[in-house]
Amino acid sequence: MYYIYREITFSAAHRLREYHGKCENLHGHNWKVRAYLKSVDLDDLGMVVDFGVLDKKLKEISELLDHKYLNEIEPFDKLNPSAENIAKFIFASLKAEFNGPRVFVHRVMVWESEKSCAIYEE
Numbered sequence: 399m400y401y402i403y404r405e406i407t408f409s410a411a412h413r414l415r416e417y418h419g420k421c422e423n424l425h426g427h428n429w430k431v432r433a434y435l436k437s438v439d440l441d442d443l444g445m446v447v448d449f450g451v452l453d454k455k456l457k458e459i460s461e462l463l464d465h466k467y468l469n470e471i472e473p474f475d476k477l478n479p480s481a482e483n484i485a486k487f488i489f490a491s492l493k494a495e496f497n498g499p500r501v502f503v504h505r506v507m508v509w510e511s512e513k514s515c516a517i518y519e520e
Contacts, residue, residue: 399436400436401435401436403433404453406453407460408463410464410465410468411424412426412479413479414480427510430508431508433489433492434506435503447496463484481514482516484516485506485508486518489503489519
């Protein structure tokens with residue numbers, strides 16, 4: 399199995415509804431996202447997928463989130479914008495593009511700080 403990953407960053411504010419602590423208050427993060435793709439074999443160029451293709455899709459996703467108040471953006475207007483839910487959202491967004499027959503999304507990792515990371519895999 400072959401794996402590649404690409405990282406992006408974005409800045410966004412959020413608040414965790416029903417948290418009953420500091421994170422229930424409006425605050426922001428400089429989020430870091432690492433997205434992994436996997437494939438059993440390589441294309442004719444010897445790649446899982448061109449990094450530029452993955453980077454373009456990640457930039458499209460980050461533009462939806464960057465410098466926004468996440469609680470006002472679907473699906474986070476109803477779903478708590480936790481790092482875990484953001485990771486799943488990004489995974490699903492990537493899966494729309496990379497869902498076989500050769501290349502698949504493997505994992506999405508989302509850091510809200512240097513010490514805190516959520517991971518989503520299917």
